[in-house]
Amino acid sequence: MARVNENYSNLKQSYLFKDIATKVAAYKKANPDKKVISLGIGDVTLPLPEKVVEALKEASDEMGKADTFRGYAPDQGYDFLREKISEHYRKRNVNVDISEIFVSDGAKSDVGNITEIFSRDNMVMIPDPVYPVYMDTNVMDGRKIIFADANKENNFLAMPDGRHADMIYLCSPNNPCGSVYSKEQLRKWVDYALDNKAVILFDAAYEAFITNDTLPRSIFEIEGAEKCAIEFCSFSKLAGFTGTRCAYTVIKKDLMLERFSLHDMWVRRQSTKLNGVSYVIQRAAEAVFTDEGMEQCKKNIKYYLDNAKLISALLKEKGIYHTGGTNSPYIWMNCPSNMKSWEFFDLLLNKTSVVGTPGSGFGMNGEGYFRLTSFGSRDNTIEAVERIRRVL
């Protein structure tokens, strides 16, 4: 008889956002007059830039006419888009050939699917706390996982600790901690990977939030990374594409494991299991790189960063330890008075009608911490900050 992939039995059910929703719903029911403000979600709220909408509509018209209609797209993405992405890298002095760029429907898909080209015998290292997808996708494959501690001592930036791993997940700017690796820190990870013949899976989904020019926005800014790293990037946070779906993954041709080219394996994986990304969406993504499009994207990101600043300023004023809040849409704060994550969640909800995310939901080291996001409206963020001030 057919059998299932029994590794799925080892997945922990994540009740984090479900539990939050349940608590919020109960609170709203009991307090119908209270205005609840959510700083919990990791989703953008500002509309798509005008240039992007224009491009979407133009491409839609093209698809409605016989002479401009397009069928299957190239598996790796249209050259018109990959050239813009390559140029985007070049502006930061990173050389990425268009053949090394793989356009997809989302960084989450790529981060999830990439494990397929690796042996199930590899040892995986994941920072704790962490974006849950890194862990779950490897549990599904039955790989052994070890955790690299991120905590107050290293400002929630996990560093190599002498233990060996074959695949290492790094996320910078970090979700959920908002912390960003410096070039020196990434240099250590690249050296570690080269020494251990390991591969770094680098999630750069939030790179557009980096405003400090000395911080690396791509792991390929570090020499040697082309031989040991895969980078995942996305239009979701850069251009508000969470509901529009476009991303890209970079695998340099230099990335070899013995005789195997990971680039070529990923070409084979994608051409076998993907039929390219929607033409209209690729045109929308291309429009992000026009002067007008990029200006609008930067304006939106500044809006979120200014929200983050407001939250961060309050925490500084109150002397509360936190990471993020600059170069990131996330603020990762120590709960006041040694409260546990869910305790603080309850306090915040009940006393201020503000919703955040308990840090314990992201891993053991998240206990006692709390995530706030800057994706709310300005008015709501200002109001939330004033309300939170009262309980700190």
Added chain:
Amino acid sequence: MARVNENYSNLKQSYLFKDIATKVAAYKKANPDKKVISLGIGDVTLPLPEKVVEALKEASDEMGKADTFRGYAPDQGYDFLREKISEHYRKRNVNVDISEIFVSDGAKSDVGNITEIFSRDNMVMIPDPVYPVYMDTNVMDGRKIIFADANKENNFLAMPDGRHADMIYLCSPNNPCGSVYSKEQLRKWVDYALDNKAVILFDAAYEAFITNDTLPRSIFEIEGAEKCAIEFCSFSKLAGFTGTRCAYTVIKKDLMLERFSLHDMWVRRQSTKLNGVSYVIQRAAEAVFTDEGMEQCKKNIKYYLDNAKLISALLKEKGIYHTGGTNSPYIWMNCPSNMKSWEFFDLLLNKTSVVGTPGSGFGMNGEGYFRLTSFGSRDNTIEAVERIRRVL
């Protein structure tokens, strides 16, 4: 050190479409004055229905405004679309709850990714000839594969032959053979699957081409299939979405392997590795189900089917055995004069400047056969038929 998934070494490089492209390019170079007509591609050519383009543009406008902007879509797809799909099934007396429908970016993605929820120890059965993705995705996972013969004796509809398998791929209307299972034939497969506790992976991507009402368009028209089958369906051929990307997979809640619900496992897989499908694309897909949208789709499908009829009529006239040509966009023909597939390819190209696909590229049983498609323009199809007539 990190190791790769070495199963990839067992993949055969598919040179089929590359070899075709090379031969065609050489021919064009040597014969710059000849007009080459391709009946080789499996890609639609008619533009998107007007209603679909309208919906795309309206949704694009919504995404550009603060009060109608949408972020992350629900993992399984918006209800507005899943309700329409459920209704689409209901019209054929098939009961599919919206919770059993999973919207995705493509049937190829789903057919490829579905293997993840199955044990690598399962025995896979694949018809020969076959759409190459079924085989490659299982080779990547290291599963053992046996082939079910499709040939002239069974009119290129593989049937159970007594051998055991755990996972069975069926494609009806078939790519590349254009053959369509009857209800009685599918009944045999469903009985076989129930007896063997096997799961049928049913690719219904071409169901919209079925005009004969006695033929099943969904495996769920067969009683018991809800307990042993997963169905993959797509907007690609129904509505010309090959370059727009939207599809859906149905897993009924009745489908259990011992204590494991495949439905719940797929929920987990998709919510871990997918962030939903673009809002604008889901609105476009919804528009397919408007009266006007569906009428336009049917008109387009009739256009292709009429092309197929022209090709089929020629083969009948010449007494050449073939399958497909009705209820399918494909015509699968026996090469004349006992020619091998590539021999006939060369003859057709050199004598008539018409390009088709050698059947041997789809499997051992494809040798001596040839695939023609109906996705060309009417004028080109008429001209190609006249040219082919001269060499038959």
